[in-house]
Amino acid sequence: MTKITTHILDTSLGQPAASVRVWLEKIDGQNVTLISETQTDADGRAAKLTPDAVDSGHYRLCADIGAYFAGTGRETLYCSAIIDVKIDGGQDHYHLPLLISPYAYSTYRGS
Structure with a gap:
């Protein structure tokens, strides 16, 4: 069982991306199950992404960056950012x- 966390940073402004809707899905073949949905805080962190630890498997971490950029009055190419991972x-x-x-947008495995 493991926890999944994220931190979203707006590199064009050099600051955390606050109030971004994020959600975590578990993928099992053709079945997609919503695990949780939350919003980033003022520091760009999603504290409640995995309220409980998750099992091994295929997951998608999604962020509604289109709405975030629209809310800041900026155009964007991307409606959402999706991180598609296998979790041990x-x-x-x-x-x-x-x-x-x-x-x-880019991502990496942090510590």
Whole structure:
């Protein structure tokens, strides 16, 4: 069982991306199950992404960056950012930061 966390940073402004809707889905073949949905805080962190630890499996961490950029009055190419990962439940923690700008996004496994 493991926890999944994220931190979203707006690299075009050099600051955390606050109030971004994020959600976590579990993928099992053709079945998609919503695990949780929350919003980033003022520091760009989603504290309640996995209220309980999750099992091994295929997951998608999604962020509604289109609405975030619209809310800041900026155009963007992307409606959402999706991090599609396989999680090993034997690991204690997966931190998946998301770096966003209006025309690019990237991620990595953090600590």
